Amino acid sequence: MQESSTNTNYREWNIKPTIAANNTTNPIRAIVDNGKYKPNPSKSLIPLSIGDPCVFGNLNVEQSVNQVLKQNIDSMKYNGYPPSIGYEPARNAVAKFVETPTSPLIASDIILASGASGAIEIALSSLLNPGDNILIPKPGFSLYECQSKNKGFELRFYNLLPNKSWEIDITHLRSLIDNKTKAILINNPSNPCGSVYTREHLLDILAVADEFCLPILADEIYCSMTFGETQFIPIASLTSTVPVLAIGGIAKRFLVPGWRLGWIAIHDRNSILGADFKRSIISLSQIILGPNSLIQSILPTILDVNNEGIQKFFKEVNKTLECHSNLTVELLSKVDGLSPIVSHGAMYQMVGIDTKKFKDIDNDVTFMGKLLEEESVFVLPGTVFGLPNFFRIVFCAPEDKLRDAYKRMEDFCQRHKL
Numbered sequence: 001m002q003e004s005s006t007n008t009n010y011r012e013w014n015i016k017p018t019i020a021a022n023n024t025t026n027p028i029r030a031i032v033d034n035g036k037y038k039p040n041p042s043k044s045l046i047p048l049s050i051g052d053p054c055v056f057g058n059l060n061v062e063q064s065v066n067q068v069l070k071q072n073i074d075s076m077k078y079n080g081y082p083p084s085i086g087y088e089p090a091r092n093a094v095a096k097f098v099e100t101p102t103s104p105l106i107a108s109d110i111i112l113a114s115g116a117s118g119a120i121e122i123a124l125s126s127l128l129n130p131g132d133n134i135l136i137p138k139p140g141f142s143l144y145e146c147q148s149k150n151k152g153f154e155l156r157f158y159n160l161l162p163n164k165s166w167e168i169d170i171t172h173l174r175s176l177i178d179n180k181t182k183a184i185l186i187n188n189p190s191n192p193c194g195s196v197y198t199r200e201h202l203l204d205i206l207a208v209a210d211e212f213c214l215p216i217l218a219d220e221i222y223c224s225m226t227f228g229e230t231q232f233i234p235i236a237s238l239t240s241t242v243p244v245l246a247i248g249g250i251a252k253r254f255l256v257p258g259w260r261l262g263w264i265a266i267h268d269r270n271s272i273l274g275a276d277f278k279r280s281i282i283s284l285s286q287i288i289l290g291p292n293s294l295i296q297s298i299l300p301t302i303l304d305v306n307n308e309g310i311q312k313f314f315k316e317v318n319k320t321l322e323c324h325s326n327l328t329v330e331l332l333s334k335v336d337g338l339s340p341i342v343s344h345g346a347m348y349q350m351v352g353i354d355t356k357k358f359k360d361i362d363n364d365v366t367f368m369g370k371l372l373e374e375e376s377v378f379v380l381p382g383t384v385f386g387l388p389n390f391f392r393i394v395f396c397a398p399e400d401k402l403r404d405a406y407k408r409m410e411d412f413c414q415r416h417k418l
C-alpha cells in the first residue's frame, strides 16, 4: 500500500540558515563586501585594507623559520594528532616567550589554538554564559563581535579617546558594569588604533578589574610591535590579583597569518580561576582537536628569546613599520580634511575625516567607496570598527606604494573639497 503524505515519517526538504549562522555577522564583510564599490579599472589597486602583512610581498618571514619548518616536515615526527592544547615543548616555548619576572608561566598555563582568533573564541566561551556581557573597546577589532553574538554573549562597548592616544574612557568603562559582566577585554597594542598603553593607564584598568572582581582578556597579538621609545607592557606583569587571559600568536610578529597559530596564556597567580577553569578551558580546546602540528613543532626554535636571528628580524620589522607610520602621518597631515592620529605600534593608522570640508562626502563609508571607485585605494571605514568619520590604513605596503596611495588621497580630497 502506498504511504500517505500524513505519515509522520514524511518530510520535505526544508533547510534554512541556523540561528547561529544568522547571528554570525562580520561588520567588515557587511559593509565592504556588498559588491557596491568597485575599483577604478584604469588605476592599479592599492589595498591598504586588510591586516595581512603579506599582501605586497615586501615583508617576509625570517628564512631560518622556513628552514626549521622544512626539517620538521622531513622528520615525519609531527604528522599525528598533538594533544588538543598543544605539544608540551611548544607550550613550554610559549610560556618562556610570554612570561615576565613578575608574571611567570609554565607549560600548563598555555593553551595553543588555531590562530589568536581561535584562542579568543575559547577564552570567551570559558568566561561567559549566554546572557552574560563582556566589555570591549570602541573602536575595536570586529572579530570580537562576530565571535560573541552567535553564542548569545552581550557586548558592551567602552569608548576609546582619540584625543588621549586612544586611552580607555575609564568612567565610561565603569558605567557599563553590572552583575552580568564577566570580563574586560583590552587590545594592546591596538587594532585599529595603533595605540600602546602606558604603565599608568594599564594600572587604571587593573584598578577597575580589581574593584569589580573582573578578569581581563588581553588581546596582545601585537605585543612588542612598537615604535621608537614606546614600550609594550604585558598587563599581566602589573598585577598579582587580577586573573589575566593573555592572547598571542605568531601571525603578526612572524608575518605568517596563514599559519594559524595562537595561544592563551593563563595568568592566575592567586588561583582565582582555579583547577576547574583549567579543566573547562581544556574541554573547550577539544572542540577543534588543537592547532596544526607542524607549526607547533617550530615554536621551541622560533620563540627562543636567545635566537639572535629572530630578535634582529623583530627589530627590522618594527623599524620598517615605524618608518611607514611616520611617512603616513607626515603626508596625510598635510591633506586638508584629514587628521591622522599618530600610531605607536601594530600596523595601523586611524585617520579622522572632517566631513564639513567636503562637498559630497558626508561619512566614512562614502569616503571609502568613492576613494576606491575613483583612485583604486582601498581603506576600511571607521564604521566597521564602531567609529564613524575615521578610516583605517594598514601601512605594511612598500614605501613607493604608500606614497602613491597618499598622493591619490590628496588629489581625491582636493577634488571633493567644498
Ligand SMILES: Cc1ncc(COP(=O)(O)O)c(C=O)c1O
Residues within 6 Å of the ligand: 051, 114, 115, 116, 117, 118, 141, 187, 190, 191, 219, 221, 249, 250, 251, 257, 260, 261, 262
Ligand atoms: C587584534 C587582533 N586580534 C586577533 C587577530 C587574529 O589573529 P589570528 O590571525 O592569529 O587569528 C587579529 C587579526 O587581525 C587582530 O588584529
